[in-house]
Amino acid sequence: MLEVVVSGLVTGWAIAIPIGAVGAFLVTLTARTSFRVGAAGALGIASVDGAYATLAVVAGAALAALLAPVATPLRIASGVVLLVIAALTAWHALAGSGRVREAAPMGPRRAYALFFAITAVNPTTVVYFAAVVLGNRHLVSTPAEAVAFVLAAFLASATWQLVLAGGGAALGRVSTGHRSHLVTGLVSAAVIAVLAVRTMLG
Numbered sequence: 001m002l003e004v005v006v007s008g009l010v011t012g013w014a015i016a017i018p019i020g021a022v023g024a025f026l027v028t029l030t031a032r033t034s035f036r037v038g039a040a041g042a043l044g045i046a047s048v049d050g051a052y053a054t055l056a057v058v059a060g061a062a063l064a065a066l067l068a069p070v071a072t073p074l075r076i077a078s079g080v081v082l083l084v085i086a087a088l089t090a091w092h093a094l095a096g097s098g099r100v101r102e103a104a105p106m107g108p109r110r111a112y113a114l115f116f117a118i119t120a121v122n123p124t125t126v127v128y129f130a131a132v133v134l135g136n137r138h139l140v141s142t143p144a145e146a147v148a149f150v151l152a153a154f155l156a157s158a159t160w161q162l163v164l165a166g167g168g169a170a171l172g173r174v175s176t177g178h179r180s181h182l183v184t185g186l187v188s189a190a191v192i193a194v195l196a197v198r199t200m201l202g
Contacts, residue, residue: 004145008152012049016160021082021195022118023164028089028188030168033106038165040108044115045161050154051120057146079200081118086193093185 022045030038106114 001145001148004148005152008053008149009156011149012053012153012156013160015049016045016157021085021192022115023161024188024191024195025082025085025089025118026115026161026164027168027171028185029106029111030165031172032092032185033111033172035165035169037106037108037111038168039162041111041115042161042165043158044112044117045119046154046158047112048116048119049157050150053150053153057150076200077121079196081121082192082196085118086189086196089192090186090189093182093189 026038026041026045029041
C-alpha cells in the first residue's frame with residue numbers, strides 16, 4: 001500500500017509542479033486578493049486533479065480512447081479560455097491602478113468555481129493520469145489501492161497549489177503599491193497569454 005501512496009503522490013506532484021497558465025493565474029489572483037481566496041482556487045484545481053485521477057482509475061483505457069478524437073479541439077478551447085483569463089488579468093491590473101472601475105471582488109467560492117472550471121477544460125490531466133494508471137495496473141488492483149492512489153494524487157496537487165497560493169500571498173504583501181500591482185498584473189497576463197498560445201499549439 002505504501003508503494004501505491006508514493007506513486008499517487010509522485011504522480012500528483014508531477015502534473016502539478018510544472019507551473020503553467022493556471023498556476024501563474026493562481027499566484028497573481030492571490031497576490032491581488034488574499035490567501036483565503038487563493039487557497040479556495042488551489043483546492044478547485046486539486047479537486048479536478050482528484051476527479052480525473054478517479055476517472056483514470058475507474059475507466060482509464062475507455063476514457064483515453066474517448067478523449068483522443070477531441071483532444072485537439074479541447075486543447076484549443078482551453079487555450080482560448082486562458083487567453084480570456086489573460087485579458088481579464090490585465091484588465092484587473094489596470095482597474096487596480098485607478099484607470100478602470102474595479103469589478104466585484106473575487107471571493108473564495110467564486111475562486112474555487114473558476115479554477116475548477118479552467119482546470120477541467122484541459123484534457124491533458126486526465127490523459128496523463130490514465131497513462132500512469134494503465135502503465136501501472138499492479139498498483140491499483142484493488143478498490144482500497146485505487147482509493148489510496150486517488151487520495152494521494154489529490155493531496156499532492158493540493159499541497160503544491162497551496163504553496164503557490166502562499167507565494168502569491170507573500171507577493172501581495174510585498175507589492176502593496178498601485179504601480180507594483182499594475183506591473184505584476186500585466187506581467188502575469190503576458191505570461192498566461194504566452195502559455196495559452198503554447199497550450200493551443202500543443
